[in-house]
Amino acid sequence: MSQQETEHKSEWPLWEVFIRSKAGLDHKHVGSLHAADAQMAIENARDVYTRRMEGVSIWVVESKYLHTSDPDESASMYEPANDKIYRHPTFYNLPDELKHM
Secondary structure, X not given: OOHHHXXXXXXXXXXXXXXXXXXXXXXXXXXXXXXXXXXXXXXXXXHHHOOOOOOOEEEEEEHHHOOOOOHHHHHHHHXXXXXXXXXXXXXXXXXXXXXXX
């Protein structure tokens, strides 16, 4: 790849890639890549992250559209939930047949 192509590629937006490994499971973040547009990001994600048929669905999100909480502030952010025991269903017994909960 020439230096000009490398410089042009670095101007492409960064995309976050999420893969769902099986129907019914949630999408998991697997990495990031640069691409010119969403279609290219999906195709590149397929080539990079699903080489061994690991996925059934790919999501790509341009990184600039993700808004996250600060991990350093997690204690204060989640503190109100600690005093609401009903939000933590740890006292339920789940049947062995239930695989994904």
